Amino acid sequence: MGTVLITGAARGLGLDLTKQYAAKGWKVHACARNPAGMKDIDGDIHHHRLEVTDYDAVKALANKLSGEAIDVLICNAGVSRTAAATLGSLDAAAWRETFEVNALAPLMMAEAFIDHVARSTERKLIAISSRLGSITHCNSGRYAYRASKTALNMEWKGLSVDTASKGLICVVMHPGWVQTDMGGAQATLTIAQSVPAMVKVIDGLKADDNGRFLNYDGSEIPW
Numbered sequence: 001m002g003t004v005l006i007t008g009a010a011r012g013l014g015l016d017l018t019k020q021y022a023a024k025g026w027k028v029h030a031c032a033r034n035p036a037g038m039k040d041i042d043g044d045i046h047h048h049r050l051e052v053t054d055y056d057a058v059k060a061l062a063n064k065l066s067g068e069a070i071d072v073l074i075c076n077a078g079v080s081r082t083a084a085a086t087l088g089s090l091d092a093a094a095w096r097e098t099f100e101v102n103a104l105a106p107l108m109m110a111e112a113f114i115d116h117v118a119r120s121t122e123r124k125l126i127a128i129s130s131r132l133g134s135i136t137h138c139n140s141g142r143y144a145y146r147a148s149k150t151a152l153n154m155e156w157k158g159l160s161v162d163t164a165s166k167g168l169i170c171v172v173m174h175p176g177w178v179q180t181d182m183g184g185a186q187a188t189l190t191i192a193q194s195v196p197a198m199v200k201v202i203d204g205l206k207a208d209d210n211g212r213f214l215n216y217d218g219s220e221i222p223w
């Protein structure tokens, strides 16, 4: 069985990713700012308190797990701030927070954990991005969120080049529009429709998939 590390694991997509991998019999490093509410999930789950923008804490966790092989690292934690969304009411502080959580923190996670992933069997580095980060699909609004996910996509494309010699498979995924706190009740997909499908896609990733931007169902999304 493999080992997965998931950020933002206490609710939404991250919580269900934790449940899905635990149900498969994987060892799960479930990272959350407040892991207290996660204690009743069955399986080989290791809880870690982690604010992803606390880079000393990210390094400390990487050190704590040094020597361990992590087959799949999933950078899932993310924010969407309405204050930074609309032209005419842009908010610099909300922009900075959005970029820090959605774009900078995943790259810092990747840097800290590259060796853990490289020494594993599956060697998969996954970022939960969004179709809203696709320049091809851009229509309007949600400037900070869209731009932060576009930046994340560029980072993962760069990682796919820089880590190819280590055999890593770096993929960004869109979970669909999903009914979570972020997605809202009007979203078209339930968590049960999105997360198991994403896990199936991640399970099936091969070396040729390095550097791709994939939908939750495995279809390609244009950059």
Ligand SMILES: NC(=O)c1ccc[n+]([C@@H]2O[C@H](COP(=O)([O-])OP(=O)(O)OC[C@H]3O[C@@H](n4cnc5c(N)ncnc54)[C@H](OP(=O)(O)O)[C@@H]3O)[C@@H](O)[C@H]2O)c1
Pocket: 007, 008, 009, 010, 011, 012, 013, 014, 032, 033, 034, 050, 051, 052, 053, 075, 076, 077, 078, 079, 101, 128, 129, 130, 131, 174, 175, 176, 177, 178, 179, 180, 181, 182, 183, 184, 187
């Ligand atoms: N739902 C959708 O329709 C949708 C669509 C496209 C992409 N996504 C992406 O999917 C990912 C998960 O979203 P979701 O729908 O599950 O959203 P959610 O229900 O709002 O959950 C967001 C998660 O991110 C965590 N988080 C936020 N800031 C953090 C920080 N600074 N440090 C550590 N954890 C932090 C939250 O932890 P706390 O509980 O501590 O706040 C929470 O676990 C995000 O990257 C999002 O952009 C979602």
